[in-house]
Amino acid sequence: MSVWDGLVGQRRAVEVLSEASSNATAMTHAWLLTGPPGSGRSNAARAFAAALQCEQGGCGRCQACTTSLAGTHADVKVVATEKVFIRINEVRELIGVAQQAPSQGRWRVMIVEDADRMEERTSNVLLKAIEEPPPRTVWLLCAPSPHDVVVTIRSRCRGVALRVPPVADVAALLVERDGVDPEVAEMAARAAQSHIGLARRLARDPDARERRTRTLRLAAEIRGVGDAVLAAADLVEVATAEAKAATEDRDAAEKTALLHTLGAEGLATLPPAVRAQVRQLEEDQKRRSTRAQRDVLDRCLLDLLSLYRDVLVVQLGADVELVNPVHAEIRRLAAESTPEQTIRRMDAIGEARTRLEGNVAPLLAMEAMAVALRPQG
Numbered sequence: 001m002s003v004w005d006g007l008v009g010q011r012r013a014v015e016v017l018s019e020a021s022s023n024a025t026a027m028t029h030a031w032l033l034t035g036p037p038g039s040g041r042s043n044a045a046r047a048f049a050a051a052l053q054c055e056q057g058g059c060g061r062c063q064a065c066t067t068s069l070a071g072t073h074a075d076v077k078v079v080a081t082e083k084v085f086i087r088i089n090e091v092r093e094l095i096g097v098a099q100q101a102p103s104q105g106r107w108r109v110m111i112v113e114d115a116d117r118m119e120e121r122t123s124n125v126l127l128k129a130i131e132e133p134p135p136r137t138v139w140l141l142c143a144p145s146p147h148d149v150v151v152t153i154r155s156r157c158r159g160v161a162l163r164v165p166p167v168a169d170v171a172a173l174l175v176e177r178d179g180v181d182p183e184v185a186e187m188a189a190r191a192a193q194s195h196i197g198l199a200r201r202l203a204r205d206p207d208a209r210e211r212r213t214r215t216l217r218l219a220a221e222i223r224g225v226g227d228a229v230l231a232a233a234d235l236v237e238v239a240t241a242e243a244k245a246a247t248e249d250r251d252a253a254e255k256t257a258l259l260h261t262l263g264a265e266g267l268a269t270l271p272p273a274v275r276a277q278v279r280q281l282e283e284d285q286k287r288r289s290t291r292a293q294r295d296v297l298d299r300c301l302l303d304l305l306s307l308y309r310d311v312l313v314v315q316l317g318a319d320v321e322l323v324n325p326v327h328a329e330i331r332r333l334a335a336e337s338t339p340e341q342t343i344r345r346m347d348a349i350g351e352a353r354t355r356l357e358g359n360v361a362p363l364l365a366m367e368a369m370a371v372a373l374r375p376q377g
């Protein structure tokens with residue numbers, strides 16, 4: 001057993017990182033771990049942190065390993081954001097922590113999970129810190145691709161690229177580690193296109209499988225503009241409900257905890273100072289919920305892209321397996337349209353993703369896309 005076991009299909013990256021953790025000449029102070037969502041960037045960063053802290057180079061069993069992997073090691077700081085951007089003040093705080101020598105571990109490890117969610121001036125603040133780190137500090141930045149971080153940061157970091165793991169490897173992981181039925185595991189890994197977190201969710205949650213199938217059918221059934229507008233509203237509603245379910249309990253618990261800390265539990269009217277704190281919390285929560293809704297919608301759009309990818313596979317007679325189980329709809333869409341139309345539809349979905357990322361109102365982005373999905377005669 002070792003800390004690298006959980007990194008599915010990443011032999012090359014594991015070689016580089018484990019070599020660096022055991023050989024001082026292969027080590028460097030700033031790393032950029034890149035890979036598509038679900039390839040396991042943050043898991044790779046944590047495993048590397050564990051290997052750096054562990055006396056045996058990442059045994060996976062000792063306290064240094066288990067706490068590093070869990071993100072609770074005193075000298076491993078993990079920054080994950082649910083907001084659209086990491087704030088400049090958060091980065092300044094991190095830099096303060098990074099200046100300190102490790103308190104008990106061998107290294108002070110700073111993991112930034114979404115290094116792509118930084119505005120340029122924030123990146124510039126971070127840049128100064130990673131240019132001249134203290135001798136025992138190492139920065140691990142994660143992003144979807146090297147181009148998602150500013151070039152000045154990219155050029156200071158050593159890059160490690162993770163790849164999309166093969167479907168069979170992801171399915172095997174679900175069977176071995178989560179005890180999922182092999183057939184369900186295979187289906188989930190394929191539908192999630194090897195996104196490990198999504199595959200696990202699909203494998204374990206029948207509701208998630210149902211929602212996904214519904215999204216695909218909804219798109220396949222669009223015949224005219226009226227259907228398109230309804231389908232768009234439906235997609236946004238599902239996403240809002242899912243995001244709400246994911247954040248609601250946590251929001252309430254956070255508010256209770258805050259009031260408790262401020263000694264204002266059960267007060268009918270809150271003193272102004274407390275009110276300001278509560279307002280700040282509620283604003284953060286609102287941003288988080290917006291982010292969650294957009295993430296869910298983006299996942300729906302990726303599901304739709306995979307549907308039309310399957311349609312294109314059928315239209316071109318390519319000898320590769322379909323991603324989605326809705327075969328009847330895929331064959332019908334393939335028969336009713338041309339490959340050029342399919343590609344135009346995929347472009348419309350890509351455009352919707354870009355617009356969502358650019359903060360266009362979700363309903364507008366989804367409507368424009370849904371209208372472009374209707375049959376073009």
Ligand SMILES: [Zn+2]
Pocket residue numbers: 054055056057058059060061062063064065066
């Ligand atoms: Zn260990």
